[in-house]
Amino acid sequence: MKKINLLTLLIALLLSACTLTAESSPEENQLESGFGDDVILTVMTHDSFALSEKVIELFENESGIKVEFLASGDTGSALNKAILTKEAPLADVFYGVDNTFLSRALAADLFESYAAPGLKNIPEEFKFDPENRALPVDYGDVCINYDKAYFAENDLPLPENFEDLMKPEYAELLVVENPAISSPGLAFLLATVAHFGPDGYLDFWAAMKEGGVSVANSWESAYYTNFSASSGRGPQPMVVSYGTSPAAEVYFAETELSEAPTASILGPDTCFRQVEFIGILTGTQQRAAAERFVDFVLDVDFQEDIPLQMFVYPVNSDAELPEVFLKHAELSDQPATISMDEIAANREVWIQAWTETVLK
Known part of the structure; x- marks a missing residue:
């Protein structure tokens, strides 16, 4: 009888051990991963960064x-802070530098190289740095959004391109952001440079100023105060925003909408494609943890969380899009493009010339 009880006890212990192994605690997971609960990773971001709590957990x-x-x-301010504190980094990882500022980050030797395994799932069109110091995470188009109701009620045809915007009946209907301090504002400025060329874009902006274009200091101000289709019910029915903004209007609507109240002008060169990147900051003392986080950012769980948190597209080709994106978000077939090197060489000159033309 004792032998049977002993055998039963041994079997029970073995089953218990298997159960504990299969259902390991967070503490055991930490030991298996090589990181203890005293490892803290600091990630510097722009203010528009958002991630669901469940994904962080x-x-x-x-x-x-x-x-x-x-x-x-914003992106420019965050990048400035990272560069100014490079010798004594405030963080281990930087998230959110985009292709309008990327050349500046790379010239400052801000990031350490990391060829993350997840790069194999990212299309080549998003890989701007062959040394893998800045790894692509998300993308979207900066476009002109318009208030559908305004144009319908006023029986006004939509402008199809930048040349149309220069006409008297359109210029005063648009609010743009200051490119010196706004990321979408800079992207839109670059779209005009790409379309008209470095020798012609200022003629466009001079005509827009004469026609009454409005300038806001931030996207928030332009969209929520000036734009007529937003909650602010402002005076302008067109705003420089994003091709995903119509999806956001539907997603956040207080009452269910079958159609977005806004849409984007998607003519050739009228949108500028922004790509955001993540990089491990030079001098981090948490290199292994930083790599682990970058791997997570490029993986499906994080990538599928991006659309409804920051309303941009994931770069991982395996990530699925939410239904509201499939129905209401928009991408241009012919976005404006300027090489990273050309942006690096001329960004400050173009911004200064814009400022003197439009604001003075």
């Missing part, structure tokens, strides 16, 4: 790494 539970996010202003 997924990473922290799987890796044993605690993540702290350091919001640092």
Whole structure:
């Protein structure tokens, strides 16, 4: 009888051990991952960064790494802060530098190279840095959004291109953002440079100023105060925003909408494609944890969280889009493009010339 009880006890212990192995605790996961609960990774971001709590918890539970996010202003301000503190980094990873500012980050030697395994799932069109210092994460088009109701009620044809915008009946209907301090504002300025060329874009902006174009200091101000289709019910029925903004209008509507109240002008060169990147900051003391986080950012769980958090497209070709994106978000077939080197050489000159033409 004792032998049977002993055998039963041994079997029970073995089954218990198997159960504990299969259902390991977060502490055990941390040990298996090589990270203890004292590992803290700081990620510097722009203010528009957003991620669902469940995705953050997924990473922290799987890796044993605690993540702290350091919001640092818009893209330009955050990048300035990262560069100015390069010798004593405030963070381990930087998320959110886009292709309008990427050359500046690379020239400052801000990032360490990391050929993440997840790059194999990202199309070549998004890979701007052959040294893998800045890895693509998301993309979207900066476009002119328009208020459908305004144009229908006023029986006004939609402008199809930049040349149309220069006509007297359109210029005063548009609000743009200051490219010196706004990322979408800079992207839109670059679209005009791509379309008219470095020798012709200022003629467009001079005509727009004469026609009464409005200038806001931020996207938030332009969209929520000036734009007539937003909650602010402003005076302008056109705004420089994003091709995904119509999807956001539907998603956040207080009452269910079958159709977005806004849409984008998608003519050739009228949109500029922004790509955002992530990089491991030079001098980090948490290199292994930083790599683990970058791997997570490029993987499907993070990538599929991006659309409804930041209303941009994931770069991972395996990530599925939410239904509201499939129905209402828009991408241009012919977005404006300018090489990273050309942006690097001329960005400040173009911004200064714009400022003197439009604001003075």
